[in-house]
Amino acid sequence: MKWLQSIANLVAGTSAAVGKNLIVDTDLFSDVDDAGALLLAATSPEANLMAVNVNYPSAYSAIAASAILAYYGKTDVPIGIRRPLSDITFTDNWYHHLGEYASKIAFQYSGGSLPWGQAEKAWDPVKLYRKVLAEAEDGSVTIASIGFLDNLSGLLNSTADSYSSLTGRQLVRSKVSELVIMGGGYPSGHSWNFWGSDPSFTAHVINTWEGKMTFIGDDVGKDVLTGRPLIQQGPANDPVRKGYIYYNYHEPISSWDPLTVLYAINNLDGLFVVGNEGGYNHIYPNGTNQWVSDSEAHGQFFLRLAVSNETAAAVVDKYLLQGALSAKAKSNEVDEL
Numbered sequence: 006m007k008w009l010q011s012i013a014n015l016v017a018g019t020s021a022a023v024g025k026n027l028i029v030d031t032d033l034f035s036d037v038d039d040a041g042a043l044l045l046a047a048t049s050p051e052a053n054l055m056a057v058n059v060n061y062p063s064a065y066s067a068i069a070a071s072a073i074l075a076y077y078g079k080t081d082v083p084i085g086i087r088r089p090l091s092d093i094t095f096t097d098n099w100y101h102h103l104g105e106y107a108s109k110i111a112f113q114y115s116g117g118s119l120p121w122g123q124a125e126k127a128w129d130p131v132k133l134y135r136k137v138l139a140e141a142e143d144g145s146v147t148i149a150s151i152g153f154l155d156n157l158s159g160l161l162n163s164t165a166d167s168y169s170s171l172t173g174r175q176l177v178r179s180k181v182s183e184l185v186i187m188g189g190g191y192p193s194g195h196s197w198n199f200w201g202s203d204p205s206f207t208a209h210v211i212n213t214w215e216g217k218m219t220f221i222g223d224d225v226g227k228d229v230l231t232g233r234p235l236i237q238q239g240p241a242n243d244p245v246r247k248g249y250i251y252y253n254y255h256e257p258i259s260s261w262d263p264l265t266v267l268y269a270i271n272n273l274d275g276l277f278v279v280g281n282e283g284g285y286n287h288i289y290p291n292g293t294n295q296w297v298s299d300s301e302a303h304g305q306f307f308l309r310l311a312v313s314n315e316t317a318a319a320v321v322d323k324y325l326l327q328g329a330l331s332a333k334a335k336s337n338e339v340d341e342l
């Protein structure tokens with residue numbers, strides 16, 4: 006059956022490196038919109054997904070990421086995760102309504118480079134950043150941060166190793182074209198992604214990053230409710246579809262992370278407008294952010310929707326469903342061989 010597997014890889018295009026170079030740094034664990042974002046990153050013909058780093062240290066998060074990537078044919082996308090690992094599962098202590106999905110996807114769809122029980126095989130996220138950046142063309146990599154910024158702080162602090170003689174900061178300067186960050190409020194806010202882990206890491210990354218940064222605040226995706234078409238028309242066995250059902254039963258959810266990944270891949274694309282003229286984001290030690298006016302500063306941006314919440318939702322839903330159906334179509338081609 007070996008030949009069948011290599012045909013499967015060919016059909017799934019696992020070694021094709023076309024599209025925009027993208028690294029996703031995700032807290033895939035509690036909210037399933039991270040899984041939706043991974044679906045988009047893995048299936049978009051416009052993206053070359055180079056690596057996924059997980060910034061929440063549950064073993065289930067790493068294994069679920071591997072399972073999702075494997076389902077979409079991306080078995081060779083390396084995965085890193087913050088240590089030490091735990092076997093914590095999500096409990097909705099706030100609404101007592103939302104369901105847990107990461108361990109279920111991890112077990113039921115186990116596959117790829119980190120099968121069930123093998124989360125410890127995941128990369129150290131800082132090493133993974135260094136390896137992938139070192140091998141990339143200069144100025145070619147977009148990083149989408151859709152969770153906590155711990156791993157990115159580690160990257161900035163890293164020093165020369167076997168992958169590169171550059172420091173982390175030098176690697177970022179030469180390889181990264183844009184850091185896209187989901188979090189904050191604009192002009193000011195107090196956002197989970199910024200304070201929920203360790204706000205000093207958030208402050209370190211955002212206050213000292215030297216290249217282009219684009220922010221998508223909490224208010225942008227909150228009322229963009231998506232998932233219904235994926236749930237109703239998606240392939241029954243799609244893992245992200247299952248995740249959406251486990252998380253919020255059959256109801257749609259906010260789209261913070263899918264919107265962020267869509268921007269990272271397709272830029273403004275009629276969906277977003279830049280909300281500022283100059284200025285920069287400042288993070289206080291408690292994780293609160295404040296946009297600072299500064300006519301000399303031109304490298305940072307925050308986005309607002311250019312369309313209604315409903316139109317934005319229709320766009321996200323279209324890509325979620327298209328991505329799921331394209332993966333299904335590929336697996337059918339293999340079945341028919």
Ligand SMILES: *[C@@H]1O[C@H](CO)[C@@H](O)[C@H](O)[C@H]1NC(C)=O
Pocket residue numbers: 155158159162205206209
């Ligand atoms: C990186 O260094 C800064 C100080 O320069 C420190 O505040 C931060 O905690 C360090 N990050 C990590 C992940 O250890």
Ligand SMILES: *[C@@H]1O[C@H](CO)[C@@H](O)[C@H](O)[C@H]1NC(C)=O
Pocket residue numbers: 195289290291292293
């Ligand atoms: C965080 O710190 C800033 C600056 O000291 C302060 O203005 C803000 O009220 C604090 N936010 C919270 C939620 O404590």
Ligand SMILES: *[C@@H]1O[C@H](CO)[C@@H](O)[C@H](O)[C@H]1NC(C)=O
Pocket residue numbers: 228310311312313314
């Ligand atoms: C999205 O919905 C919220 C809440 O109803 C509203 O405040 C906001 O203006 C809407 N955004 C757009 C772009 O329509």
Ligand SMILES: CC(=O)N[C@H]1CO[C@H](CO)[C@@H](O)[C@@H]1O
Pocket residue numbers: 087129130131132155156159160
């Ligand atoms: C290798 C490395 O620096 N990893 C870092 C990733 O981020 C965490 C913060 O939670 C650091 O503790 C690790 O050292």
